[in-house]
Amino acid sequence: MGARPGPWLQWMRLGLALMSVLFFAGGCATLPAEFERTPSKALPASADTPLGRIAQSSQPDPDLSGFRLMPGGDFALHTRLELARRAQRTLDVQYYQIYNDETGRYFLRTLRDAALRGVRVRLLMDDLYTSGEDELLLALAATPNLELRLFNPFPAGRGSMLGRFSASLFDFTRVNRRMHNKLFIADGAMAVAGGRNIGNEYFRQTAGANFIDLDTFVAGALIPRLASLFDQYWNSEHVRPIETVVATAVPREQRQRRFEELTGPATTPAPRPLAPNDLLGYSPIVEDLKAGKLDLIWTRAEAYADSPDRVIGRQANYGGIPLLDVDSVRYNVIEQIRRGRSDVTIVSPYLIPGKGGLEAMREVRGRGMKISVVTNSLAATDEPVVHTGYRRYRPDMLRLGAEIHELSSQRTRRSVRLGLFGTQVGRLHAKSAVIDGRVLFVGSMNFDPRSDVHNTEIGLIIFSREMAQQVLKLIDVLKQQGAYRVRFAPGTERIEWVSDEGGEEQVLTSEPDSTLWDRLMLELIAPLAPESLL
The missing domain is CATH 3.30.870.10 (Endonuclease Chain A)
Structure with a gap:
């Protein structure tokens, strides 16, 4: 979460790596004691959900997968949000970085809204860029039907990047290894995969420098494989629920109210409206969803x-x-x-x-x-x-x-x-x-x-x-x-x-x-x- 810290992070990693070689391990912060793990599995697509019906009726052959490239950030963001809004059973979401900016907060709020509708939301985040964001993430994790897990978490110094690396000085080899994956699956039927993190500059939502990036919408035969890859991470021993990493005495109801405050309209406006077509001439994916038929390349x-x-x-x-x-x-x-x-x-x-x-x-x-x-x-x-x-x-x-x-x-x-x-x-x-x-x-x-x-x-x-x-x-x-x-x-x-x-x-x-x-x-x-x- 938060703005990308830039090249200083690499220098800090280098300095800490050298220090860990010079000093013997001792007094290093460690993760809390082992906890009871609750494994879960992805739910398969079902014709009982609108997304499942559309995906199944659009697939010309059970061995083929359907794709639509999304070079435009605004279309890529809109696709994720529409899938989250229309999901009825499950959302499996995996990201390296979710910024604490307008786009990041709106994205998290959309996941929260889905959970409140009864959708099972499994959100997996790498823990590198969550510095100083424990309050927001704990508030989100208080939502019923939503579980937030952290990959390879830092045990201490969580208020700043320097603090968390310093507290893990003698565990540098571990904390230097991160989960860079980006994946979004809705109702086991449709997905988005590619290079984008979740933040303003990845989705053309800033007047400053926007990234040129690429995602693809996915449906069809590849979805079960993507779901199994997600499960492999979700149930990994290197993943922990945020509540087992960050202790909190704040009651669940109070955390829910705090999330509402942190992501309200005053700080989290809706994304900009879309153009009629993207760079490749495609209309927004929502038009396909409304029509009940996906116009994809099947291969x-x-x-x-x-x-x-x-x-x-x-x-x-x-x-x-x-x-x-x-x-x-x-x-x-x-x-x-x-x-x-x-x-x-x-x-x-x-x-x-x-x-x-x-x-x-x-x-x-x-x-x-x-x-x-x-x-x-x-x-x-x-x-x-x-x-x-x-x-x-x-x-x-x-x-x-x-x-x-x-x-x-x-x-x-x-x-x-x-x-x-x-x-x-x-x-x-x-x-x-x-x-x-x-x-x-x-x-x-x-x-x-x-x-x-x-x-x-x-x-x-x-x-x-x-x-x-x-x-x-x-x-x-x-x-x-x-x-x-x-x-x-x-x-x-x-x-x-x-x-x-x-x-x-x-x-x-x-x-x-x-x-x-x-x-x-x-x-x-x-x-x-x-x-x-x-």
Whole structure:
């Protein structure tokens, strides 16, 4: 909850990691004693609910899943809210971060309203960004029919990020591993999955810089698989009800009244009205729900999520020999790339390929595959420390012949078409890949060490030429109107940034849109930022 703290969090993580090596463990805060766990399971779709009936009547084949991409944040938010309002049996909701802003509070209030109607609401949040929000979350958890659980919780110092990491100094390895998943399932019949957290800047609800992100609406055969992945986390030993982490003597009724005060109309206005159509020409999903028929792309798909046991570094092995984690998101995405024949386009806001990723690129380039990468520029990223890791691999990727584009906050603001993403578009947050123009990955996974090792992720692999082409068209707009192409200056290995402004090629020789101070800081921190912690 709350605004993203930015690059200082990574430095704090680094400092605490080093301190934990220098000092022996002692006096470390620990979670309260074990409690009685109450497992529960996802409820299957039923024709007894409107969402269940619509989903079943819209599905042309029991083996197919239906999808609709949602590049527009306002449409993505509206879809979640409409599903919550129309759910009658259950809502299973899993997020890395829910901001304590207008969008976050409105979202939580909508879940509260569903619970008061008798809907079983299971809300699972990662505990990293809940600093200072215990009052709001405990107030929400006082709602009948709603249970709020925290993934990998911090035991103490909960009022601030610094306090909670300091209190967990000697447990840093554990608390540094987080649940990055994003998933929303309504009545076991319809879902939303992708890259968005819940907050103003993810849904085009701020006049400041909005993220460019991507979600997909889901129905059909994939829903039971998504529900089982949710259950795997919900019932994990690394998850606790908030009441077992944060003690409170405030009566339930008083907490309910406090939630009403904290999320009332004075502080939590409704989201802005929607445009008639989104970037892909779709009308709001509510029109389909009203008509009783989903207009989706029906195709074959797979879903994967990393094991919640990643929080303790547990890895599958046989006789002490590590095994490939064939259910992990990264393994399956890389396998799809390795099976490619012609080209792959990767979109990742935080891109650090590492030696393994670079080797995979070298392998597919050796077979003649084209590689195109879109990521944030230094000026566009909200994590400049991560940019130091990306920068180390940029020359190697260029030497391999990869095409690299970096999103420009200035160019996106000048683009009329990209303005449809938000009043000001400054940052890339979408995570996707397109292989051979026919296989699409959409999910929460960045192509970086944190997603590969420390965080858990969720991802969908969709076998649809139509959807893959939709994403490629969106990416082409980003490349042409909102990004710089990175290249070596002719005859050298000096990096240049190139754009087409009014039909004329513009060439820059330093990180675009950045200040001298930005570049100086990058040079200073680069040697101090270990790749394993980025």
